[in-house]
Amino acid sequence: MARMNMIEAIRSAHEVMMEKDPTVVVLGQDVGYFGGVFRCTDGLQRKFGEHRVIDAPISEGGIIGTAIGMGVNGLRPVAEIQFADYIYPGFDQIVSELARLRYRSGGDFFSPVTIRTPCGGGIHGGQTHSQSPEAIFTHVSGIKTVMPSNPYDAKGLLISAIESDDPVVFFEPKRIYNGPFDGDPEKPAISWNTHPKGEVPEGYYTVPLGQAVITRPGNDITIITYGTLVHIAIAAAAATGVDCEIIDVRTMAPLDVVTLTDSVKKTGRCLIAHEATQFGGYGAELTATIQKECFYDLEAPIGRVAGWDTPYPHAFEWQYFPGLKRMSAGINNVMEQE
Amino acid sequence: MARMNMIEAIRSAHEVMMEKDPTVVVLGQDVGYFGGVFRCTDGLQRKFGEHRVIDAPISEGGIIGTAIGMGVNGLRPVAEIQFADYIYPGFDQIVSELARLRYRSGGDFFSPVTIRTPCGGGIHGGQTHSQSPEAIFTHVSGIKTVMPSNPYDAKGLLISAIESDDPVVFFEPKRIYNGPFDGDPEKPAISWNTHPKGEVPEGYYTVPLGQAVITRPGNDITIITYGTLVHIAIAAAAATGVDCEIIDVRTMAPLDVVTLTDSVKKTGRCLIAHEATQFGGYGAELTATIQKECFYDLEAPIGRVAGWDTPYPHAFEWQYFPGLKRMSAGINNVMEQE
């Protein structure tokens, strides 16, 4: 076992898969010689050559469009979109082509593209470096949507994504690349060094797609979340003293409904949290599913803590970001009712 | 008062606004000389000239991108995207630019673009002529999202959209362009001729954005829906004999929460219906909002009737489309519980 931060874990997943499977290729802006603006592909080009780790033109649509063609020709492309905020120029290729190819061709063609992209806020990035657009991908049938919350899961899930014959959009919460984050930007940065999930095998292993995990067992309320907010939820459980059961969704689509509903049936209360804008966000789907399955077990309405329904503001990052205060208020709010 | 179908009502809205306001211009594929593949802009170029009704290259991104620039320069562009399925190449310009311009410039710049696009299924169009992508727009802060269900509303809402200084994505359920549809494709087509909402003033009037309307008052269950499914809901109310209160959302964002919650507080039951894929669809947001506001009034879980979580299949249109059977089953299901 080694100690890795999320960046190293992601890089390691690439390395393991590129060694194991010669059809795995990597493409994206600045991913080659430079190793990626977040260093997630550092050293890969030196090791696997410029024909397998390819610096691409600044064209998200072109990166995804050509990756699809490569996938059809037997390669297994891993495409990096430099920031999730820049995935939209490739949206048509994802929705109309990548997601639909297997279906529309009666199973004859498919393209196993993995699209990796750093998402989320908390890094003073302003509105074009902080977005969390996962919800719109979960609504597109034919795409798997993933977001890890720690190095161990990041590597295991990314290997599963690369091995999957289905297209996967793999979101990386960049705020926790270097260490978990409890929601207080004033505190000194913590590293993954002492975190149990910072212990990551060097070699091949997988974390299966489509399985949520209980990060903290508890009895009073179920908090369903993913990415950076898993850590805020842990901090809020401590801060509020409420015995929270925290579930890390990990794969947003297809969703592991049973793990979620089993928990809510047990606790009778539920709070859902994500960074993205609340209106029409992924939390809405979680809420809708849970109220349906757990209606007779719920003691209070399901709460949502999410980004406000505004673009991501630079100056008000900590009023916008669903941090410790908001998460705690959300917990208390759900606990207080009835 | 005149009799209009939805196409004529939409054309009339253009005409009224182009006469009233010389800054209104229209652009889109085939909208000029030909008058649009659905005829919604028929005759406008002859009347207002080629400089105000512009045949555009086949480039949805270019249409929206240039429309934004026109809007910044004092015009009021109405852009047609030929099918909602083809709006994705323009998605980045909508999300990253149109929706964000006023906000990011501290209110100094804005662009009052209206994007019209025919959506929905029931026309044997297969997956690339049948999609209902409204949910992904409702999640984008800074965009208003509208879908009328009849000629009167279509004209009044479109005039409001064109007059609005905010960007509006205006979805037109093409299945009901020529007449309401009760979900049975075997029945002869009905026209708007005898429908009360087919009576449309010739001149200027508005239906305000942001207001839902009760289409059919009732006491037993609230059905919240929009577009084509409003008519299916009416048919299902008759078919099941359940006293449904049917609400036509009309503006999906910003949402008129009060009309919805007042109704559900009264009926105690709620069914939400839309054509789009259920997972992550707009129905999820409606459900999440209502369970929160009406938790203590709800006698049964909120039901959802929607497209299945697959792409839109050509051969199985009537198994996919949430028609009379599905709507009725949905009503009965919600009514049976507890």
Added chain:
Amino acid sequence: MTTKSRLHIPQPNARPGDKPDFSYLNLAPAGSADKPGTDARTRDIEFLSSGLVRVLDDDHVAKGPWNPDFDATQLQVGLRWMLLNRVFDERMWQIQRQGRISFYMQATGEEAVSIAQGMALRPGDMCFPSYRNQGLFMYRGVKLVDMMCQCLSNTRDMCQGRQLPIMYHSKSGNVFSISGNLGTQYPHAVGWAMASAIKGEDHIAATWVGDGSTAEADFHHALTFAAVYQAPVILNIVNNQWAISTFQGTAGGERRPFAARGLGLGIPGIRVDGNDLLAVYAVTTWAAERARHGRGPTLIELVTYRGGAHSTSDDPSKYRPKDEWAAFPLGDPIERLKQHMISQGSWSEKKHEQLTTELKKEVKAAWKEAQQYGTMTEGPWLNPATMFDDVFANQPRNLETQCHRMLEIESGD
């Protein structure tokens, strides 16, 4: 807004009621275009983008350096498949008009594109077609009955009922799945070609797009990536003068030919008489050789005319002169090849008639067979449960549940 607009509005030379006018087409005599070697430098072959490669002249004589010198068999192969394409389209159009399929699109007048290019490529080369390349599917071995079954969405449909008619694909024939979204196939072809190069294989890719669709983003993405990585790909623009109701000027064809679109990236372009099977074959072979020898992409503009309506949903008399096709100076590809063959002595009106009858029979027989697998009104039917397959490689839980629910509701709750 009292002042006069200064916006330039592209105007077709003729609208309904006007006399057709193709004076804007920059034609060149057959045989007049030089044929550079496939190893020529990009700069030295730029001239091909503004000229017009033609082999068959107005008297149906094959001429000049681009003449592929087809023997009688090759000529007959070309003619047969073009004619089959035409006959098939005519029948399917009728069938749609009778309400027996929901939609159809013809390639009328453009048959030389698919057939000549099909002949010029190798079976291992991968094609990324547009919706007017049905000829390519036929030539590459897809049975007529299978194409018809696709249009019927019946139990033998290769798409399992999931797509609008004409959205074919052929895994074994190396023809990619047609998309309803214009132009999306262009970067796929480039990516496929890049993969071929990465793997050190010598298969190339070819793709087709209409004049109107060149305005889409994917066109630009494909050209950029093809140029940067010198992908072994042939990028075809089928300039049939119309994009539904807008003429090619609305797509930017007023000032320079579409063949010139890649020059700024260093992609050589060739403008070719798209209704001349021999010329199309020749330029495609040439471009394929360039690609196969690591000389990168070639852009081919095929100058042709959309002889029919855009689709069964369209009525072209609303926006263009009724007799425009008849006035098109590059004529009809089938008629031209036929006359060439007749003048060569290897063909006759009688043989042509026989062939036509034969092909009509073939198509008729295929239709009869196709219907046995189900029609729009009669079974056998596809199992609706299959609607939930192939969304993913394996069916996830939510789709399983929905499938059960659907069957429940269909069977009356």
Added chain:
Amino acid sequence: MTTKSRLHIPQPNARPGDKPDFSYLNLAPAGSADKPGTDARTRDIEFLSSGLVRVLDDDHVAKGPWNPDFDATQLQVGLRWMLLNRVFDERMWQIQRQGRISFYMQATGEEAVSIAQGMALRPGDMCFPSYRNQGLFMYRGVKLVDMMCQCLSNTRDMCQGRQLPIMYHSKSGNVFSISGNLGTQYPHAVGWAMASAIKGEDHIAATWVGDGSTAEADFHHALTFAAVYQAPVILNIVNNQWAISTFQGTAGGERRPFAARGLGLGIPGIRVDGNDLLAVYAVTTWAAERARHGRGPTLIELVTYRGGAHSTSDDPSKYRPKDEWAAFPLGDPIERLKQHMISQGSWSEKKHEQLTTELKKEVKAAWKEAQQYGTMTEGPWLNPATMFDDVFANQPRNLETQCHRMLEIESGD
């Protein structure tokens, strides 16, 4: 995959440790480019896209038909604003390094672009800038203190704290809001110009994009629409050789200059020495005249070099030779203009030093003033409630509710 890959991978001439090598730049002597009339036919001015318009030669003498014959005042204006841009950037860079703003981007080495083009355009012309056009904002009257306040997201921030530093805009100065998404401004400029033409006005639009960003879809959309409607717009490509870590070849610059990108659509291109204020001014005036007289768009490639790091988040020593800028054959635009003025006798080292000191003072004073409106650590602060304004023209109910909730939580629930 045992065979050797045949994919072409563009390679920069020099990576860290290598000797800088700009031999790929196709230079031309100053004064050598012809200057056609602005009414010349597109075809007759194509040559401008492969040459290089230069006015100042290596000995700092202004030469040839493109020489705008600036008087001493004009020269000093040019120099002053370029120098201000440089001094401002240096100070702001430092300020970011001290942690007092979160992010910064310099235009070091590229100042002639914004200043010369700012001088060449009329105040009523609308600019759609990229993030390296800060000089344009300065030249168009945006106060330094206002730019600094934007970078501070403080109470005087024109963006009301909503944007990352450097994302300026100026309504009164006719400079559009900078976007974090590359290239999106290109079609806006074209649409704005189309509107100007529709209204019969003679204002034109100008827009800027980096070499790397030409690969984005919006570049293609903008060129297509500009060509089709002959929009009065100047489309600038600032080729500073790098796009973060990738060199201009990765964006497709290996085979033809970026200036040639529009030729296939009939958009004339001019390649200009981007570090020569006089040349940039001259070509911009020329392009503006074309646009204003209804002759449509012009594409200008400004050949320059990104003298500094991409941004404060970047470390260029990881991917290019440290001394590459020093070896760039087109030098430093400020140094070149200064030497020209000195050789002309209207300037001196001493005056230059004085001016530098003066500008530094000005910048320093502005920074002092800016801080009074709030810093990252000290008030006054913007009211967080304003976060909910300007999402729409009028605040809808849900935002009102959320605003209250936010204030509640901030005040301790």
